[in-house]
Amino acid sequence: MSIEYNDHELPEDILDILGEEEFESPKALKPKPKDTENLPQPIYRLKTLHSNETFHAYYVSLDNNEHFMTLCELEAALAGPRQANHDTSPSEEVWNCKHGAASAVAEALQAEAIQEEAIKAESIQEEAIQEEGIQGEVIQADAIHAKSEIIPNRALVISPTKYGKDLVMVLGVVHDLSMVNADELVAIERPATVDDFRRYLDNLEHEEETFAKCRECIEAHNLPMKLISAHCLLEDSKILFFFTAESRVDFRDLVKDLVGIFHARIELRQIGVRDEARVTGGAGVCGRILCCHGLSDKLNxxxxxxxxxxxxxxxxxxxxxxxxxxxxxxxxEHQFYRDARRELPNEGVRFTYDGTLFKVIEVNALLNKIRISGEDGRILDMDAARLKYLDGHWTVIEEDD
Structure with a gap:
């Protein structure tokens, strides 16, 4: 992963603390003109769960039988008694035998009675539809199709990513297509199932052991790198490691050891400190989730x-x-301040007011006010609208009585 650097316009004492800023080149951030008419519709914004990176994708066709579930729905389905015991075996037909055989038989008879009632209700509903005619059937079919036209927000799907095929989250439909790059579009393969989610949770447990083992190997090789995260892809036999380092690191021997331990493809990616915050998350000084983790992954x-x-x-x-x-x-809010300050004087501007020479010592663009200090010792707050730039200097316009 290539990282470009750019120096801030910082004083030397602050530069020593903040260091260099890492971000994408402005050329890469500048959108290119695209032919949005030929793009497939709708286009979704997806997010990888392990690194919080976003990308765009589309879904070729939706089958009415397909059901897209959110994270909460998958958790509820996985916690269900029959979903939790997915393997089919004779003993799992009666999933809870804590109260003995008599209780199990009673539960089975009750379930059979409920099923018979459901079959009767379904037959009555079919007869009602037939009496209403074919128009009722068409309306019902159209309603089902309209209901499944758009993938719901926060639904989990299986999609290719730049790291490999993985479980990702749908953030929503993209309405502004000007920022969509057709060359980077991917096709969503299918909705995530309960089995996919079970495997994802199993991978999370395995990632903790993988992370600890990789960190031991790094210490054994005495490499100057900080391990950030480990991720096992859902459908690819590959383990992805993120790490930070002050310079380039030769980790070829480390990769050989990891391949021998995990018997899988290993990928190590060096990221910057801002990417580290995006991956790990946390809270900002405002008390909210870090912007790079929960709001936008674009590090401008x-x-x-x-x-x-x-x-x-x-x-x-x-x-x-x-x-x-x-x-x-x-x-x-920088653009707002830039636009607002075009009509305001800068700090240090001098002008005459009430027979005294004043100097602007503070500008408040939000309140549209300035604070001025006079040679006579007075400090005044003034409406910035009273100052006008005329004939090459700032002049105070007297207020109407």
Whole structure:
């Protein structure tokens, strides 16, 4: 994985603390004109569960018999008595025999009676539909088809990823197709089943052991790298490891040892500190989930100038995230501040007001106010709308009585 670097416009003392920022090249972030008319519809935004990376995909055809389930629905289905005992054997026909054979027989008879009632109700419903005519059947079929046109949000599906075929989550339908790259689109294969989810949970338990074993091997080889996570792909015999390091690491001997231990394909990926925060997650200074983990996985460039334009303190602790880099949210409102400050004077501007020379010492773009300090010692708060840039200098317009 190639990582590009760019220096912030930081003073030297802050640069020493924040270090270098890692992000994609602006050329890569710039959208290219695309022919959105030929794209398949609808297009979904998907998220990998292990690294919180997002990508776009489409689904070729939907069968009315297919059922897409969310994470909660799969957990409930897996916790069900018959789903939990998926292997078919004679003893599993009666799944709970804690109360003895008599209780088991009673439960079986009760289930048989319920099934007979369901069959009778179904036959009565079919007769009612036949009496209403074929129009009723068409309306019912159309309703079922309309119900399954769109994959529901947070549904789990099986889809190819850049790491391999895996279990991913559907975040929703993409309405703005301008940012969709047709070359990167993938096709969703099928909805996730209870068996897929069971295997996913088994992999999670196995990943803990895999992570611990890989870390032991790293210490044995004395490699200067920090292991972040381990992930076993759902349908591929491959284990993916994420790690961070200050420089390039020769881990060829480590890979040989891991292949011998796990008897699977091994992939080690070096990521940056911002990617580490996206993978591991956490809480920001605002108390909410980290933006890179729960909001967007696109790590856009952030500079110290954005903090200056928003009149934020340049204290590195206050404007840095858990990753040690500048907060991603500094870029969210930066454009608003840039547009607002075009009509406002900068700090240090001098002008005459009430017969006294004043200097702008603070600009509040949100409140559209400025704070000025006069040579006579007065400090005033003034509406920025009263200042106009005329004939090459700022002038205070008197308020109407």
């Amino acid at each position: 460039p952030v500079s110290i100038k954005m903090a200056k334009d928003q009149n934020l303190s340049l204290n590195s602790v206050k404007i840095s995230g858990p990753c040690g880099r500048l907060l991603c949210c500094l870029s969210y």
